Amino acid sequence: MAKLDISLVAHLPLFSGIKPDDLDEILREARSARYPRNTAIFEQGADAQSFFLLLHGHVRAAKTTPTGEQIVVRYVAPGETFGLAMAIGATHYPATALAVDDSVALIWPTSAWPRLIERFPALAANTMQTVGKRLQESHTRILEMSTQQVEQRVAHALLRLANQSGKKLDHGIEIDFPISRQDIAQMTGTTLHTVSRILSGWESQGLVESGRQRIILRDPHRIVVLAERSPDGSTS
Amino acid sequence: MAKLDISLVAHLPLFSGIKPDDLDEILREARSARYPRNTAIFEQGADAQSFFLLLHGHVRAAKTTPTGEQIVVRYVAPGETFGLAMAIGATHYPATALAVDDSVALIWPTSAWPRLIERFPALAANTMQTVGKRLQESHTRILEMSTQQVEQRVAHALLRLANQSGKKLDHGIEIDFPISRQDIAQMTGTTLHTVSRILSGWESQGLVESGRQRIILRDPHRIVVLAERSPDGSTS
DNA sequence: GTGCGTTTTTGCGCTATCGCAAACTGCCTG
DNA sequence: CAGGCAGTTTGCGATAGCGCAAAAACGCAC
Incomplete structure (x- = not known):
């Protein structure tokens, strides 16, 4: 043993x-x-x-x-x-x-x-x-909470989870354990409602696929872009 | 030496x-x-x-x-x-x-x-x-930023500063180094404008006395109460 | 004492996000 | 296979706090 x-x-x-x-x-x-x-x-x-x-x-x-x-x-x-x-x-x-x-x-x-x-x-x-x-x-998390909006914080959180505990799929990365909207809200300092809205939005754009306690990043690259985008939406 | x-x-x-x-x-x-x-x-x-x-x-x-x-x-x-x-x-x-x-x-x-x-x-x-x-x-700071409103966070920040670097006065505690509204904003995840408004409010209630890069807590006890008060304003 | 730069104050409109409520969905249990 | 529960979605106000802008106050330097 x-x-x-x-x-x-x-x-x-x-x-x-x-x-x-x-x-x-x-x-x-x-x-x-x-x-x-x-x-x-x-x-x-x-x-x-x-x-x-x-x-x-x-x-x-x-x-x-x-x-x-x-x-x-x-x-x-x-x-x-x-x-x-x-x-x-x-x-x-x-x-x-x-x-x-x-x-x-x-x-x-x-x-x-x-x-x-x-x-x-x-x-x-x-x-x-x-x-x-x-x-x-x-400290990074405090910095994010102080300077970024919720959508960016959620993006960062998911990317970190994917990085730490992501399972590579044919097309995308799945977070390898059960995680709810509530959990993500508690990681990013927001409410489950707001997280749900954000994920719904992303889903309709094909960025993620998600369900009950389950999240798959279908387009990690575009999520990275979201995470880094400045508040006014410009890409530069 | x-x-x-x-x-x-x-x-x-x-x-x-x-x-x-x-x-x-x-x-x-x-x-x-x-x-x-x-x-x-x-x-x-x-x-x-x-x-x-x-x-x-x-x-x-x-x-x-x-x-x-x-x-x-x-x-x-x-x-x-x-x-x-x-x-x-x-x-x-x-x-x-x-x-x-x-x-x-x-x-x-x-x-x-x-x-x-x-x-x-x-x-x-x-x-x-x-x-x-x-x-x-x-972690405590993250918790505060996630669950409390700005006024409570500012209260906590000032109390911590007073505790760490406060100079006892006859009546109150003075924060013993130059600190601006901007600094406090950067400690609590808000803007200098909001900090200024909050301090102005407190000043008119006799809780603090403050000026250029200078803050004196005149009534620390009531600030503690503020810091702990639940968002709806009830005291219980 | 005067002038200037920095810090602070304050007004006002705006909006991201919350809070509540209600409906919906999928899963697990029996 | 029916029932029930936990998790999710979505709508709809309400609002705390932001962002911008301008004025005021303060303290330092000369």
Whole structure:
């Protein structure tokens, strides 16, 4: 079992610079678990007892306001870590993690983290990189929310999803997990209604094909153009 | 000179867990520089040759879009680090840093970072914490931009600034560096016009007193109420 | 003290987007 | 195969906030 895992995860950025023997040791400290579709993995505010490496499936990390509104912080794809609260010095999860598809994850107890990074400093360095990357993505998202209109933000969001978790089709790219208009609204700071209108419009132009929790980008190139177009509609 | 620095910085979170002798060694690798008000410290996109610890003054980190619009990523207060591009694996600065007030910073060459964190793992851990905290703040900001209206976002922004860099007055809190309506607009994703209108409104209610690049919160408590009030205006 | 550039204020029309409501569709369950 | 539910579509006001424009206020430099 562990042997199998090694070949699957050895190439991940998280483990870059880690020797196979060390990796073996690291993996021995983990257990793995299966999360059926729509299972909560952890809840915002709960004690951060574990951190995770997603092997299969897709996980949505979402943050909820006191008044109950939600935003999607990110979608986790296989090979990515999540629930790293302790690495960043938090004792409680700042968001809720939900398996949006049948998923499998490796799980380490939070308590193992200090020892792991002491023994394998590369782990800390790699984690720093990914946290840093997420920080920059956050800033990009803030920039987009501040300067672009909804249609452009939705375009960007879909392109990112396609890039991260797109399945190439004969003609187009399909987003490889169930995702609703509501989800996209929560990624872009708008309402499901507006997302629905936008997708309907795109569909009638042949840019996308979509249905219940399913989106296929039929013409990614033209969506890129949309994403970058200045508000007044000029192409320059 | 170095002796003087030690007493000033020893208690900073960045150096927590570092022994005085080690701190001395770390500080010996740094030089310090003075940046007069409105001086650029580094430009977005430039080669990340240094990282910084602000000793005095205030620095604004801002990100610019291809089309020239700007957002303020954050304001740096004394004791905080900035320009940590390399720590998060970037070779170029993702934002522009500008001294908004006469400022002094310690400067390390980026090339010293790998050696420093190898010799002093606590440095890496502490940096991880602050990057993690910034990530969470980013997410909070995204949440606010997605769910709150402009007035509430401005309220939150001012409260944060007051908290980070507020100078207590006999009656109220003054934000301790020059900041324009435009700056606040760029922190909250709106326009200077709207910020101006909001502040004018607040001023007439005695909540704030403000002028050219200057803001005093006269009634922080009521501003907190504003920040948390639900969109329909009910207090519950 | 005067002049100038920057910042702020304010008015006014416009529109992107929301909010609500209602109808529709497709899927899963039994 | 019928029923029901979750997700989606669409219409129709309502409006928060933008964009433009012009005037006013402030502070600095000479």
